[in-house]
Amino acid sequence: MEEEQCREAVLSEDYRDFMLTDRFLPYLREGTYLTQPAGVHYKNVYLPQEEADRFPENMIPYYSIPRCYTPP
Numbered sequence: 001m002e003e004e005q006c007r008e009a010v011l012s013e014d015y016r017d018f019m020l021t022d023r024f025l026p027y028l029r030e031g032t033y034l035t036q037p038a039g040v041h042y043k044n045v046y047l048p049q050e051e052a053d054r055f056p057e058n059m060i061p062y063y064s065i066p067r068c069y070t071p072p
Contacts, residue, residue: 006034009046016052018045027055 009015022041032051035043 002034006036006046009034014049015046016049018047018052019043020045 010017019038019042022043025035025043025045028045028047029051032048034046038044
C-alpha cells in the first residue's frame with residue numbers, strides 16, 4: 001500500500017520531494033510524509049506542499065533537493 005502511495009506522491013504536483021538524512025526525520029510531523037530508502041542513512045521523503053511550506057528555505061539544505069546538480 002505505501003509503495004502505491006509513494007508512486008502517487010512522486011507523480012503528484014501536490015507533493016515536494018527531498019533527499020534527507022535519517023536525523024532530519026524527527027523534525028517532520030508523524031503521518032505527514034512518505035519515505036523510500038535512498039542509501040545508507042538517507043531517504044527520499046515526499047511531503048505535501050503545505051507541510052513543505054512550514055520549513056524555512058535555509059532549514060532544508062540545497063543538496064536535499066533531487067536534481068539540484070543536474071542541468072535542465
